[in-house]
Amino acid sequence: MSDKPEKFIDENGLRLDGRQVDEMRPMKMELGVISRADGSCYLEWGKNKVMAAVYGPRELHPRRMQKADSVLIRYRYNMAAFSVEDRIRPGPNRRSIEISKVSREAFEPVVLTHLYPGAVIDVFAEVLQADAGTRTAAINAASMALADAGIPMKGLVAACAVGKVDGQLVLDLNKAEDNFGDADFPMTFTQDGEVSLVQMDGNFTQEEFKQAVEMCKEGCQKILGMQQEALRNKFAGELSTDEVDVELIEEDVVEAESDDVDEGAAEPEEVDEDVEESQDDVEDHSMIKADEPEFEEDEPEDEPESEEDEPEEETA
Amino acid sequence: MSNEVMSALKKDYIYNLILKGERSDGRAFDEFRDIELRTNVIEKAEGSAWLKLGKTEVLVGVKLQVGKPFPDSADQGVIITSLELNPIASPDFEAGPPRENAIEMARVADRGIRESGAIDLTKLCITEGEEVWMVFIDVHVLNNYGNIQDAASLGAIAALMTATIPAEREGKGEDSPLPIRDMPLAVTLVNIGGSMLVDPGLDEEAVCGTRITIVSNQDGSISGMQKSGDGALTEEQLLSAVEMACKKASQIREANLLNI
Amino acid sequence: MECNIVIPGQFLSDDAGKSGHGTYVKDGKVYSLLYGIMNAKNKMSVIPFSSKYIPSRKDFVVGTVINVTPSNWIFDIGSPYDGLLHVSEYPRRVDSDKMSGIMGISDSALLRVKDVSSSMKVELSMRERGLRALKTGRILEVSPAKVPRVIGHGGSMVSMLKKETNCEIFVGQNGRIWIDGTDGNMDRLAEAVEMIMEHSHSSGLTDRVCRFLRNVSDDDSENDENTQKGDFAEDEEDECKVHGDACRTVDALLDAEDE
Numbered sequence: 001m002s003d004k005p006e007k008f009i010d011e012n013g014l015r016l017d018g019r020q021v022d023e024m025r026p027m028k029m030e031l032g033v034i035s036r037a038d039g040s041c042y043l044e045w046g047k048n049k050v051m052a053a054v055y056g057p058r059e060l061h062p063r064r065m066q067k068a069d070s071v072l073i074r075y076r077y078n079m080a081a082f083s084v085e086d087r088i089r090p091g092p093n094r095r096s097i098e099i100s101k102v103s104r105e106a107f108e109p110v111v112l113t114h115l116y117p118g119a120v121i122d123v124f125a126e127v128l129q130a131d132a133g134t135r136t137a138a139i140n141a142a143s144m145a146l147a148d149a150g151i152p153m154k155g156l157v158a159a160c161a162v163g164k165v166d167g168q169l170v171l172d173l174n175k176a177e178d179n180f181g182d183a184d185f186p187m188t189f190t191q192d193g194e195v196s197l198v199q200m201d202g203n204f205t206q207e208e209f210k211q212a213v214e215m216c217k218e219g220c221q222k223i224l225g226m227q228q229e230a231l232r233n234k235f236a237g238e239l240s241t242d243e244v245d246v247e248l249i250e251e252d253v254v255e256a257e258s259d260d261v262d263e264g265a266a267e268p269e270e271v272d273e274d275v276e277e278s279q280d281d282v283e284d285h286s287m288i289k290a291d292e293p294e295f296e297e298d299e300p301e302d303e304p305e306s307e308e309d310e311p312e313e314e315t316a
Numbered sequence: 317m318s319n320e321v322m323s324a325l326k327k328d329y330i331y332n333l334i335l336k337g338e339r340s341d342g343r344a345f346d347e348f349r350d351i352e353l354r355t356n357v358i359e360k361a362e363g364s365a366w367l368k369l370g371k372t373e374v375l376v377g378v379k380l381q382v383g384k385p386f387p388d389s390a391d392q393g394v395i396i397t398s399l400e401l402n403p404i405a406s407p408d409f410e411a412g413p414p415r416e417n418a419i420e421m422a423r424v425a426d427r428g429i430r431e432s433g434a435i436d437l438t439k440l441c442i443t444e445g446e447e448v449w450m451v452f453i454d455v456h457v458l459n460n461y462g463n464i465q466d467a468a469s470l471g472a473i474a475a476l477m478t479a480t481i482p483a484e485r486e487g488k489g490e491d492s493p494l495p496i497r498d499m500p501l502a503v504t505l506v507n508i509g510g511s512m513l514v515d516p517g518l519d520e521e522a523v524c525g526t527r528i529t530i531v532s533n534q535d536g537s538i539s540g541m542q543k544s545g546d547g548a549l550t551e552e553q554l555l556s557a558v559e560m561a562c563k564k565a566s567q568i569r570e571a572n573l574l575n576i
Numbered sequence: 577m578e579c580n581i582v583i584p585g586q587f588l589s590d591d592a593g594k595s596g597h598g599t600y601v602k603d604g605k606v607y608s609l610l611y612g613i614m615n616a617k618n619k620m621s622v623i624p625f626s627s628k629y630i631p632s633r634k635d636f637v638v639g640t641v642i643n644v645t646p647s648n649w650i651f652d653i654g655s656p657y658d659g660l661l662h663v664s665e666y667p668r669r670v671d672s673d674k675m676s677g678i679m680g681i682s683d684s685a686l687l688r689v690k691d692v693s694s695s696m697k698v699e700l701s702m703r704e705r706g707l708r709a710l711k712t713g714r715i716l717e718v719s720p721a722k723v724p725r726v727i728g729h730g731g732s733m734v735s736m737l738k739k740e741t742n743c744e745i746f747v748g749q750n751g752r753i754w755i756d757g758t759d760g761n762m763d764r765l766a767e768a769v770e771m772i773m774e775h776s777h778s779s780g781l782t783d784r785v786c787r788f789l790r791n792v793s794d795d796d797s798e799n800d801e802n803t804q805k806g807d808f809a810e811d812e813e814d815e816c817k818v819h820g821d822a823c824r825t826v827d828a829l830l831d832a833e834d835e
Contacts, residue, residue: 033459034373034404034405034458034459035371035459035461036405036406036407036459036460036461037404037459038626038628039626047359047360049358051404051458053404055403055407056628056656057628057656058407058628058656059656059657059658068695076403076411078402080375080377080454080456081377081379081398081452081454081456082358082360082361082364082377082378082379082452082454082456083358083360083361083377084360085360085485086381087379087381087452087454090398090400090454091413110584112600112609116630116656116696117694117695117696118656118657118695118696119656119657119696120656122403124402124403124404126402126404126456126458128358128375128456129358129359129360129361130360131360147583147584147610147611148611148625148626149626150610150611150612150624150625150626150627150628152584152598152609152610153584153585153609154584154585154600154602154607154609155584155585155607156583156584156585190585191584191585192585192602228583228586231581231583231611232581232583235581235625320652321640321641321642321652321681321682322682323640323682323683323684323715324682324683324684325684325710325712325713325714325715326714326715327682329714
């Protein structure tokens, strides 16, 4: 085990790894890397290497775990035995169970759970190499894996941690800062600025705390930008080779309902009745059940717990 | 539907293809899928290998720790191989402690490495009877597209071949490469409709009744074997499987392991 | 036409009235719920790149039996929700102990969704001409969101596929397509469907796939192809003309709109 460094910040204001106090480690991500999963993302953040995958919505067993009116979200944070310097025994431990719980709770406010009652969305986050900030790295990867899987969400979720060393607040702790610093404060921000995960370990004054929140928020906003870019870039190459006819897609959605879906089998007559169905019903294609409330209604929001004074106009 | 049931129509389709001498992905019966191998991918591990066999993906990490030897082999290091069928890798894998499939695959991989003598365990002795190096081989499955066994075996030996003994970290002298003196490789075949197929894909695993894994070494000798599944093989099938396995292992060795 | 890739939480419009499928409204503004392609034709809606099949009443589906109980067959229909076929929804009277004999675990069938309750209990039916248990053929799997592409405008794509490959085709809304014909023709059809999946965003796809099927046929055996064409010209001319023309007209209209 390494020893505590004498100083964390040098005379030029740079950290041990050369970063500024509000500078994050480099991050890169790749989508769709696990073909068996419905959505997946491989993410590197500094020396952290995490793999996130989403399966779902899918059937949930045993039945007693099913929720009658919403989907169950399960989140499993797991570290590979070889991911850290001192090998860890495979399997869940108290730390990973706690992290799994708060991470799941970070996503619950943004996923539209009422759309898939009785089913489950499984999120798996595997840490392949750890270097401080694995839980936040995992959440950033999981956020993209959920989008990749087509899970309906109000927005993406970004996570980052702030710490304190030599009396100075620092963004995105490295290993030494995490082990020997005076605070570890991870947070997640949703796209509309709400906080869906907060943990703190250490010591802050009230003033430091407010600054830390600001610092973290800025970090999360940058991460959000990177997530969005990665999602956009996944198909950029592919789609540009063919003429993209977006018009055609909606045409097809409309037409399918009014057509004889299977030429060779069913009575054409029976299906023709569907032609009379209203345009609105037809647009509610199989992806979203017709009985479900349309998304037009304002989502009833809980009182936001954000630290900033953001006016939330509730018109419900 | 917690575990996907393969439709009888699909089983028939695969079966009939094989009767015609074809496989659903167009491979020959004795052809392995493409292999992509990268080593030294996890710095924190003493050795590592990221392996893709077709779309099956595994990450193998090698970690070394100082520990106590077993009483009946006081001057020998210890090898411990684990394999987890992680739920991230397939809709059919469940979270929880390893069950019989994962355990079987780990033990087969382990025996293959141990019995081949690829690692000279006496070289891992620090102080006889007190301290030896324990070599942990952990196979982390990332995507299951069939034949995790062979992927795990290839990944393991590649990770071992590029591993370092972390002597400095443990205060036992200078770092040195882990001494590996053979390259045992598992090759798995399945029996479908009387034909033996090498490197079963996901669909083929679901259809087959019998699987046979043979671990062979550089000199063509055999250091491990395991039949699994509820079917049976004829003596002839067994002998030809062994011959095929040695041949394929040597091809894979040449293509992937000689330069790492 | 630029590709409009959108991501969850992305702002789409100031006009709450334009909120369509795959979007939500907050503070009078419309945002995307999904990672996919935005369509701003009438309302703003988003078609996801990846989606699960959620059953709706009247959907046709291809299912596989995963369990048989004394009064129901339980089908996997490629959805988070299994479908139940009650024995009374089978076209003939069946005794409880005979059920497995008719359809056992891993057997597949063509079915229709009779009803979906609010708690997502899915009831299936086979009481319609054309629906039945399957003994031959193959089941192709495609993304449920792209099923309309396989059907095409006025069924144009699926009729063209039938004509060019001489196969029976049943397109399930759940992304499963049952096909039956000679092995060679089923292979060609499977390739054509893959092509549709790959180029699902393109226009003029029906003609493109048609040409592909005819080219492949040419390579194999010209004699067969000519014979086939002759036969079809007589029997199915009317049927194909209606669909073919309709599809070409619609395609042309759409192409014109693009320019």
